[in-house]
Amino acid sequence: MSVTSGSGSARRLLDPRQWPIAWRAPIILAVFMLLVAAGISKVVLSKLNETQTRHFAQLSDAYLEGLSTALIPHVIRRDPWEAFDILDRAGERYFGMNADLTVVTLADGRVLAASDPLRFPMNAPGPNGAPVGQDAMDPAIDPASDPASEANGSPIDNTGDLVWITRELRELDLNLGTIHALVDVSHYKEEQRQTLIGLIVFNAALTLLLAVIGWWLVRRSLAPLHLVTDRLAQSRDGRLAPFPDAMIPAADTEVGRAVDSYNKAAAAIAEREALLQRLAQEERAALIGRYASTMAHEVNNPLGGLFNAVRMIQRHGEDRAIREKAAHLIERGLANIGNVVKASLVMWRGRSEGCRLSSSDFDDLRYIVESETERRDLVLDWSIGIEQSCPIASQPVRQIALNLLLNACHASSPGNRVACHAWCDDGAFYLRVEDEGPGLPDEIRDMLENGPGTAIPSSRGLGIWTVARLVREHEGSIAVDPTPNTRITVRLPHVSDPALEAVA
Template sequence: MATPFDPRAWPIALRVPLAVAALMVLVGIVLSERVLARLADLQEGQLREVARSYLDGLSSAVVPAVVRDDPWEAFDAIERLEALNKGLRPIETVVTDGGGRVVAASDPRRHAVGALYAPPASVPTGAAADFSLEADAESARAVRPLAYPGRTVGTIYAIFDTSHVAAERRDVLATLVATNVALTFALAAAGWFLVRRMMRPVAVLTEHLGAARDGRPTAIDPAVVERERGDFRRLFAIHNDLVQSIADREELAKRLAEEERLGSLGRLASTLAHEINNPLGGILNALDTLRRHGHVAQVRKTSIGLVERGLLGIRDVVQTTLALYRADAAPRDLRSADIDDLRLLAAAEARRRRVFIDGVTDIPPVVGIAGTPVRQAILNLLLNAIAVSPPEARVVLDVRRDGGELRVAVRDRGPGLSAEHARRLVRGGDVPLGSGGLGLWTTNRLVRDLGGRIEVGRPDGGGSSVVLRLPLKPSGELSDVA
């Protein structure tokens, strides 16, 4: 999981400038190192040439004095050469003989004539070294053997002040650092500004996609689309097309649900007509009996009872049908009586197919859930179970409260739902015109709108088991069912 300290969790408007800054720092380090290395090479080369020139002149002047062992002549030569090469900034010059004893020095009090001179250990010595230079931050040491035809008669040791060279190098380094820092901040700021500008369309798209996640997706303002160019304009147009497609799909879903609702009524129409015709036939027979034998008290009582029961049966069928298919003026919660009405509506179809309906209803008189979609979903499952069950089979409807959910289970003994129909019931999906399973798709739609879920199983005895789990409203939110 990404943490706030994980760069992957940072916004891209921050990561890109930081990446630019890091790249600039790396490039600045590499370029500064190469510039300083090149400057050091140039400075050392220039110092080497100047030191070689100084030692060449000094060796020519002091060789005769060293051969004759004349310290004063050698000292005079040293002073004259130092005066002529002030730009080289000599600090100390020592001339020794072949035995390493001082012949003359620019500072006689420090290096007395005749004293044994200990040269710096880092500077190579000997006849094989024509010239050598060893430089550090503040000084440079040079050595030149003094050659006389056929032999080496002494050595010149010189120390030069190179602090100005080090200062020049520090100035160059400071300039490079300041330039790199300024460029890094400037490019990082420019990168931040450009990325923010480039990411503005992404922010607009992200906002609309977030709104689509939380509710119904909304289209991007056409004026915003017109302001964009290139890929983002095409992306915005695709998003708006997608929003329109979703809206069209929602509208189609509503029409299909309404068509299925009416289709369920159509499938029940024939059985309802049979349910009404039977008591009507009995009523007509009773009226004919009254007309012929109404003077007999027992016949009159029996006939009137038959007429009353027939009319009550017709009233129950009509009221139940109206309760199921009438659009509620205001949403009301599910009642336990609604389940009994569903059994009554499905009973006629069950008798026509010689199927029995059993079940248990274990819920309070009023349940905190929208009644109309629940009734529609249960009726769809009941009719489907009756349609696939063989004669003399039993369809079981089990409705009970399970914690904070309403659990509705419908079991049949038919061949079982196919994989396609089970997927359509559980997951919904597209329903091509003319294909079967529209009732299952509508049931999925109704359950999904209620925030519930559907489980499909196959009992050991065969058939199918469909379980609806629907969340109930919290206590105190029941609709007014009075």
């Protein structure tokens, strides 16, 4: 279970749509800034590389040109000492060039002199494969002569720190030899690396700063909205608590308009709630009126018998047998009237609302329901499994049961069966009402199972709305089983006796 919950939380964390707006906006801003920073960094590094390559080409050209001019007379004379002397002194004069090694080869490829004769001795083969005939504007790279160098378009782009540059020595269109210089370009790469680090640090700091500012601004902008959402979250049973006047911002602001709208909605909902309450009372009064007429009818039935008995006594009062029969009739008639009167009291019992539920409460209820089932020609299946009493208020239970049973009667056709079962089990009271009618509409079923909500019920659904509201008020639940018969099971948890007394 926990695993499922954990994976669900992880999914929510990974789904950007689930993130709070206060986080989403700065994260989007940060991602955007990173993209912009990456683009700017690429442009800067590209320009830097371009500048370095041009600078290196110009420096190499000047270096090789200077060496070439000085070397050519000595290369013509094949004077190794003078060539060496020039290369040796050039290392100091062209310090900025960072030439690690310079070699002068003759036209046949043999070394005339090198700045480091131990690496390239006189008369030995020159740097292998070093291309000739290219000047420093397009410095040639010799991959074979030194493992540190690699073939590539720009010497700065090579992974190695040393690259070969070459310049052919020509005089009167004669190839006299070649200058090869192994140049250290690590400082260019170090410059690029420092620039890259600077860009990363600066852009990261800027992105972080903007993200924090964005988070703060969004959070500040959403703060009034949070007031409204917090109020909505705190509302229970669809009742909204309006903002007190002291908390209402100026009406000409966006937040002020939002709070004003919220307060109007809260007032409308409260008004509708009151209206529904009144409707429920009126429904109850109508119910009482309907059963008052029923009671009158029930009382009127034995009245004829009673009058006959009275006339029998008046006419044949001396006859003991007739007198006793008349008295028996009167007794039965009065008993029927008494039952009717007793049943009428079911709907209005005054102080009895806070009493514990007992089986007698259902006995009273039965008289009312039976009159309805008889009138509709239905079969009533009555089963009450309460032995003593249940620690639960009787009045709401009676109203719930009566509404559900009357609704079941209304939904049933003549000859159908209507069942009422009640019992206590496992710390709760259960009431189950069944009928063989066409079933509950979806909205009614939803109302029963999920609470009354804020929707205004139709006049026919008012009794069910009352049931849903009462069950929710008493922290109970309703289960609806639509097949094969419509079966509605209400579960109401027991309450402690002090609580019951408090209600009473």
